[in-house]
Amino acid sequence: MRAMLAALLADCSGWQSALDAHGRSAVSLKQLIIVIVVVCSLVWMLVMITLILALLRRREVRPATPSPRTEHRMTVAVTGAVVATILIIGSFTVISFLATHTLGVAGHDDLTVRVRGLQWWWGLEYIGPKPSDRFETANEIHIPVGRNVRLKLEGLDVIHSFWVPSLAGKQDLVPGRSNELTIRADNPGVYRGQCAEFCGMQHAHMALLVIAQSQDDFDRWSNAQQQAAPQPAEEELAAGLQTFLAKPCAGCHTIRGTAANGKTGPDLTHVGSRRTIAAGLFETTRGSLAAWIADPQTIKPGNNMPMVPLTPDELRTVSAYLASLK
Structure with missing residues (x-):
């Protein structure tokens, strides 16, 4: 780190x-x-x-009342x-x-x-x-x-x-x-x-x-940034979007152009274009996105993002999809 x-x-x-x-x-x-x-x-x-x-300064005996x-x-x-x-x-x-x-x-x-x-x-x-x-x-x-x-x-x-x-x-x-x-x-x-x-x-x-x-x-x-997120053309990215919408992720985050319209967490419409995630904690890469999604409390204890249970395949596709949102 x-x-x-x-x-x-x-x-x-x-x-x-x-x-x-x-x-x-x-x-x-x-x-x-x-x-x-x-x-x-x-x-x-x-x-x-x-x-x-x-x-x-040399000390001298002085009268109690100083001279005018x-x-x-x-x-x-x-x-x-x-x-x-x-x-x-x-x-x-x-x-x-x-x-x-x-x-x-x-x-x-x-x-x-x-x-x-x-x-x-x-x-x-x-x-x-x-x-x-x-x-x-x-x-x-x-x-x-x-x-x-x-x-x-x-x-x-x-x-x-x-x-x-x-x-x-x-x-x-x-x-x-x-x-x-x-x-x-x-x-x-x-x-x-x-x-x-x-x-x-x-x-x-x-x-x-x-x-x-x-x-x-x-x-x-x-x-x-004003544009909505593009519809995924690749199978892996499309699967990532479906997983994102099916899990609690869509209830907390917005991805414009999709059904995800949560307001609790950051807007993720173009998250892949940002230099960092987690407020400067990690460089934005597919690996850091996967690590954050898998266990946000270990990486940043006390934050408001809950751990969402995902299978390895779901984690792989979701991280790929989010990284593609440039």
């Missing part, structure tokens, strides 16, 4: 860090972090220098420290507001994606101007480069937190409340995100990918 995760992370653009910024919001937050760290470091150095000088000159110097020093503290904290407040204000700013013409946080995966719905433009996917957000994307964040079970550090700051997904976040990628690439709020035993295995691509590539991907 470690080797597989390393291979997946190797495809990402840079590293998952707020200091590796590739979007306007992320750049603003990076600059905010640098300013605060530099100023706090200077303050710490001044305090340490003052402490060292005080320790090294000494008292004046002390008053000036304390007053200066208080004023400096107020100015620093006030400046931090202002620049923090300006930096974080951009996280939720988006125009009415921006691409809109509804992001639902669940234990432990991400449900995504692309909202277009027409009902026919809408489609659902999971755990993988495709966005066009150089364009603001409005994310409407909703938590359906517990509090989650959406965080793609290279593109934007954190924003919570709270049940019963809708929050918004704007992300923008200035360069093509794959940016890894993570749930940043402890949401249960599989919190660490709730990752997502943001794939930034050219407008033409995004349009091609979007058009393909």
Whole structure:
């Protein structure tokens, strides 16, 4: 598993860090972090220098009441420290507001994606101007480069937190409340995100990918995602579809173009085109799909997918069918 995760992370653009910024919001937050760290470091150095000088200073017997000159110097020093503290904290407040204000700013013409946080995966719905433009996917957000994307964040079970550090700051997904976040990628690439709020035993295995691509590539991907799943032409794939519909799978998952219309689990219409399954846990291959279907609780304990009894032939055909859904 470690080797597989390393291979997946190797495809990402840079590293998952707020200091590796590739979007306007992320750049603003990076600059905010640098300013605060530099100023706090200077303050710490001044305090340490003052402490060292005080320790090294020769001690003398002084009267209980300081002289007017000494008292004046002390008053000036304390007053200066208080004023400096107020100015620093006030400046931090202002620049923090300006930096974080951009996280939720988006125009009415921006691409809109509804992001639902669940234990432990991400449900995504692309909202277009027409009902026919809408489609659902999971755990993988495709966005066009150089364009603001409005994310409407909703938590359906517990509090989650959406965080793609290279593109934007954190924003919570709270049940019963809708929050918004704007992300923008200035360069093509794959940016890894993570749930940043402890949401249960599989919190660490709730990752997502943001794939930034050219407008033409995004349009091609979007058009393909809007299509229903093709009818299987091969006998093995047709058998896999029949098994999927006959088992409880169809009660939890949707495959557009078939009778499967479940809403509990991720939409699987184009699951074979996604880079990962189980919210970033495995690379999407026929083998990993078969392993997940056969025993999801061993792979990701506590998740809401039950073990569905399948014969070896049924598992073989179902995994083949799902892998073919590009």
